[in-house]
Amino acid sequence: MALIITETQDAIGTIVMNHTARRNALSEALIGEITLALDAFREQSMRAVVLRAPAGAKVWSAGHDVGELPTGGRDPLGWSDPLRVLIRAIQEYPAPVLALIEGGVWGGACELAMACDILVATPEATFAITPAKLGVPYNLGGLLTVLNMIPLPVAKEMLFTAQPIPVAQALNLGVVNYVRPADQIETFVYALAAQMVANSPLSISVMKEELRLLSSARSITPDLFERIQGLRRVVYDSHDYHEGITAFSEKRKPRFLGR
Ligand code: LCV
Numbered sequence: 001m002a003l004i005i006t007e008t009q010d011a012i013g014t015i016v017m018n019h020t021a022r023r024n025a026l027s028e029a030l031i032g033e034i035t036l037a038l039d040a041f042r043e044q045s046m047r048a049v050v051l052r053a054p055a056g057a058k059v060w061s062a063g064h065d066v067g068e069l070p071t072g073g074r075d076p077l078g079w080s081d082p083l084r085v086l087i088r089a090i091q092e093y094p095a096p097v098l099a100l101i102e103g104g105v106w107g108g109a110c111e112l113a114m115a116c117d118i119l120v121a122t123p124e125a126t127f128a129i130t131p132a133k134l135g136v137p138y139n140l141g142g143l144l145t146v147l148n149m150i151p152l153p154v155a156k157e158m159l160f161t162a163q164p165i166p167v168a169q170a171l172n173l174g175v176v177n178y179v180r181p182a183d184q185i186e187t188f189v190y191a192l193a194a195q196m197v198a199n200s201p202l203s204i205s206v207m208k209e210e211l212r213l214l215s216s217a218r219s220i221t222p223d224l225f226e227r228i229q230g231l232r233r234v235v236y237d238s239h240d241y242h243e244g245i246t247a248f249s250e251k252r253k254p255r256f257l258g259r
Contacts, residue, residue: 003030005054006037011197012190013037013046017053023062024053026108030065031082035089042094047201048193049093051116052100056182063107063130066248076236077139083108087145090115091212094205096196100189101125102182104164107134111142114149117208119176120189126164127175129155133162135244135256137235140228141216148215149175 005016015037017024024030034051041049053060064083069076077084090097090112099116107130113119129146131138138159146155150173158165170176180188196204235241240256247254 002033003027004033004037006040008041008044008046010194011045011047012050012193013041013044013048014050014052017051017061020054020057022065023059024057024109025062025065025067026083026086026112027065027068028082031086034086038089038093045201047095047197047204049095049097050100050189050193051090051097051112053102055102055186057103059103060101060105060125061109061112062104063109066134066245069134069136069245070236071245072237072242074236075139075232076136076241077142083111084139084141087111087115087141092209094208095201096193096204096208098189098193100185101167101176102185104128106130108142111145114145114175118192119170120178120180120185120192121167121170121176122182122185123167123179124182125167125170125176125179127158127167127170128162128164129158130162132160133244133254134248135235135238135240135242135254137232137241139232144216144218149173 003017003019005018007014015034017030017034019025019027019030038049068082096117098118098120099113101113101119101121103125105113105125105127107128110127110129113127146159150158154173167176167179171179178188239259243256244254
């Protein structure tokens, strides 16, 4: 069963995440279909991509498929983790990717939305960054995506509370470009995409890549890298990480012991 719906029109490719039974949880299978669609759009020289859930969705995406997280002893968000692969695919796609957001955006799906170039959401949309709720040590690249989008105090609030923020706050912060009602958002997003499609695709793709390189340019020493890896290993090897994952699958609140 296809987990996405794709269409192309006027050099704009559309990907509808359509695994609604699992609230578009970003499973390896769903991510695989999205990345294949992006490859096809690149082949077809699509000059803009719209990433969305079905119209009227209450959940844009429930984030990383928790059932696919390792149960301990292995970095849950390593370089080759499907979510990391998807984030890079979006950031490296050589044209604007517009997130059309309806409903709740959870966990790694927040990073997916923030990896897009333009975010347009309905008034009902919410954003929750949830590693702390699961006991997950979010990875450095993921935190950099967040930090490039959200002022530090608000990023810390979102990371430490794991609670959703309303789209009005996201708009005030500049995380979201526009808020439009559900009955107008589709027309608005495709008109915005059409404006970009009419401009030079070479100029836009180069500027998108320059901005990606500039926003990820950070000096990090081997000592610093190894210290961070060690800190994160303590977490994903901990009782609390295993408890967070287990509690989620057992549909109960986790009991974190701080070890
Ligand atoms: C697997 C799911 C999921 C799911 N995985 O529908 O950022 S990090 O570090 O935290 C990263 C590791 C990450 O992204 O973790 C995931 C963070 N996501 C969340 O915490 C959201 C978890 N989901 C929910 O809170 C609810 O599903 C929402 C509020 C999104 C929707 O609630 P609703 O009542 O509409 P259900 O909860 O009934 O979900 C429908 C089915 O999808 C599964 C869920 O287990 C259920 O499966 P069953 O029908 O087998 O019970 N599901 C939902 N989210 N992230 N599976």
